[in-house]
Amino acid sequence: MSTATRRPAPDSPMAKLGGPAKWFDDRIGLAGLAKKQIRKVFPDHWSFMLGEIALWSFVILLITGVFLSLWFKPSMSEIDYNGTYAQLRGIKMSEAYASTLDISFDVRGGLLLRQMHHWAANIFLAGMTIHMLRIFFTGAFRKPREINWLIGLGMLMLGIIEGFAGYSLPDDLLSGTGLRIADGLIRSIPVVGTYLEFFIFGGQFPGDDFIPRLYIVHVLLIPGLLLALISAHMLILVYQKHTHWAGPGRTNRNVVGYPMLPIYAAKSGGFFFIVFGITALMGALMQINPIWMYGPYDPSQVTAGSQPDWYMGWLEGALRIMPNWETHVAGFTISWNVFIPGLAVMGFLFTLLALYPFVERWITGDQREHHVLDRPRNQPTRLGFGVAGITGYGLLWAAGGNDILATHLHLSLEAITWFMRFAIFIGPVVAFIIARRWAIALQRHDRESVMHGYETGVIVRSPEGAYSEIHSPISSERAYILTAHERRPKHSLVSREDVSGVRARKQGKERLRSRLSDFWFGDEIPKPTVSELEAAHEHTHEESPVVGDGHHVGIETGGQTGGDPFELDESTT
C-alpha cells in the first residue's frame, strides 16, 4: 500500500499486458497497489455476505433511480391527468403524482423499474439491518472497528431518511399522510418546531416547494453522502482486514480466506447478479406501492392501511401506542404524544447503538484489538441485549401494523394498544433473560461435546443389561472451535485499587463498573481445562467401543490465565 505513490519499474505487472494497459499504468501507476489488493484475502462465511446484500441493492437503487429520474417531474403544480389510467383521468393532481402515474402506465418498463426501485429500497435497508445484527452479535464492532460501526449506523440513518424521502416523492395519498406525520414531528420539537417547519417546507405544510427540495435531497444529497460513506466503509474494511471465525490456524494476527481475485471477486460479483435477479423478480411479480390506488394527496382524505415502509414502521408503532399526552406551558403546547414516540424513541435507539461498543468496552475493561469473532453464545449478556433490542423493535413493528393485526387476527385495536403499552417494557426484559440463559445452556452443551463427544444416537446394551448411548469424540477442528474463546476473569476491584490510591468518587464509579462486570460475565460455563479433558477422554475410552484416535490431539484450550486478566490466546500461533 505504501509504495503506491511511485511509478512502477519496467517489470510492472501491467507491463506484460502491454498496449493501453501499460500506457495507462505508466501514467497512473496503480498497478503495484492493485497487485497487492487483488491478493487481499477475504474470509468466507455466508454471514459475511449480508453487508453485500446492502451494497448491491444500493447499486440497483442507483441504476433504477437514474432511470426514474429521467421521467419523474418534481413539481407540485396542479394539472389535470390525461394518461392511460382511466380511473383517474380528469382528476386534478400534482405533476409529481402524474409523472409517477406516467412512469407506471405509459413509460415502457417503467412500472417494473419503479417497483424494482422500491423493492430494492426495502431490501437495502433490511440488508443493512441484518448486517448490523451480524456485526453486533459476533462482536465485530470491537476495537479497532468502532469507526466502521459508527459509519454503518450513519448509513443506516441516512438510508432511512433516503427511503422516506423517496416514499414521499410521488405525492400520493400515503406520501402526503407520511409527510404530514413528519411535519407533526418537526413541529413537536419544543420551542423551535414551528420555525423549523417554515424553514423546511418554505411556509406552512405542504406548500409548493417541498417536493422539489426533497427531490434534490433524494437524488443528490443523500446518495452522495451514502456513496462517500460506503467508500470510507470499504476502505477501512480493506485496510483493517476482515474479521474471521475462530478455527485452527486462524488467529488474531492473520486472516484466513480466499484471495480477492479470482475467487472472492467471482463470488461477490455473482452475488450481485443474484441480488439483481431477485429484485427484478419481485419487481415483476409483486406489486409495491400501487400509487394509482391511493390517489393523489388530498389533505381531506385518509385511508385504512396507511403505513410507512417497514423501516419507519417501528416509529409508526410508537406513535400508535403512545398515550395522548400534551402539556400547555405559557401559551405553547408541548406534544409529548408526538415528540416522545417520534423523536425521542428514534434518538434513544440510535444513541444506544452508537454508544454500545464503548459501553461494552468500559464494562469488560477489554482494551485489546479483536480480529477473531465471538460465537454469539459465548457472549450471553451481549446476546441478551441484542435479542432484547430485536424484541422491542419487533413489538413496535407489530404495533405499527395494529389495524392489520386487528382485522386478520380478530382482535380489538384497544386490546392491542394496551397489550403493547406494557409489552414494550416487559417484553425486552423477558427476552433478555431467556436469551442469556439460552446462550449459557448452549455453552454447557459445548462443554459437554468437548468433554464427552457428541451423541451418536447409537444405544448399546452392556452384558449386564444396562443401556447407554455411545458418545463419539468430536473432531479436533470442532473441539478447537468450541474452545477457542478465552476465559475471562471478572473485572477485579481489588487489583485496580492496588494500582493507585484512587479517590473515593472514582472508587464509586469503579465499584459500579465492577458490579456491572460481575453481571456481564456471571454464570458463564468455564470451558474444560486440559486436565479435565484428559480425564474425560480416558473415561470415554473405557465405555465407548468405537473410539477413533486423535480425539485429544490438537485440542488446545487456553489454559487457566494467570495474573494478567487479558492474555492473548497464543496457543495456536
Place this chain on the structure above:
Amino acid sequence: MRFLSTRRRHPLAGLVVVLFALVVVGGLYSAFRPASADESTTDTQLISQGRRLFVVSCATCHGENGQGVLEKEGGEFGPPLIGVGAAAVDFQVGTGRMPLALPGTQAEARKPIFTPQETAALAEYVASLGPGPAIPSKDMYDATNATPDEVAMGGQFFRTNCTACHNFAAQGGALPHGRHAPDLTNVPAKYVYEALLTGPQQMPKFSDAVLKPQEKRYIIAYIHSMATMPGYGGSRLGFLGPVTEGLWGWLFGIGALILAAVWIGNQGVRAGKKRR
C-alpha cells in the same frame, strides 16, 4: 273528445270517472312505490305476513312493535326500527346480518335466513311503522354502463368518504372497539346503495343531501371497476398497503438472499478443497 263530451251526462259517467281516477292513481302508485314488493300479494297481505315473521324472529330484540329493546342486561336488545325504512331491513336481512346471530357482537354478513319474498314482507312491515328510505330501484344503483368519467368521479368520492374505514382498495379495515369495516369488493350494487342510505352500525348515513343519488352510483361503479382491474405490476399482496409489502420484502426478499448467501458460502469451501 266528442265521444266523451256527448256522454258526460250518462248515468254511469260518474262511475267511469271514479274508476278512471282509481286506475291512474293506482298506476302512479305502483310506479312510484318501493319496487320489490311481490305483485301477486297485496300490501296488506305482505304487511301482515311481515308482521308474523317479525314477531317470531325479530321481536325478542326489537320489541313487539319494533319499538326497540333498550336495556342491555337481558342479553337480547336492539334499536327501535320505527323510521329505519324498508332499505335498512332489505340490507340487514338480505345480507344475512339480521336476525343477529351473536348478541353483543358486530352483525356479520352471512347466508340470508329469509327468502327474498319473506325479506320483502319484513321490509314492508317495518316500512309501515314509520316513513324511511325505500328500497332503491335497479336504475338507481345499477352502474354497469357507467362512463369512464363517472368511474373516475366515483373514485374521488370513494377516496373522500370511504377509504378511511374501508381501505383504499375496499379491502376493509379495523375500527375501534373490535369492530371492522368489511371488504366491499363483492357486495352487490343494491346493498352498497342501501348501506349508503341507511348507514349500518358504525357506518355514517350518506343521505341524498350528502351524496346525490347519481354520486352513489358512481361510487358503486368505482368499487366494481377495482374488482375487475388487472393486477398491474403483479400480485396485489392483498392490497393491504406497506405492511404486507414489508413482510414480503423480509420473508421472500431477504429470505431468498440469505439462502443464496449460504449457498455461495458453501461453494467456496468446495472449490477450496478441490484446489488442495
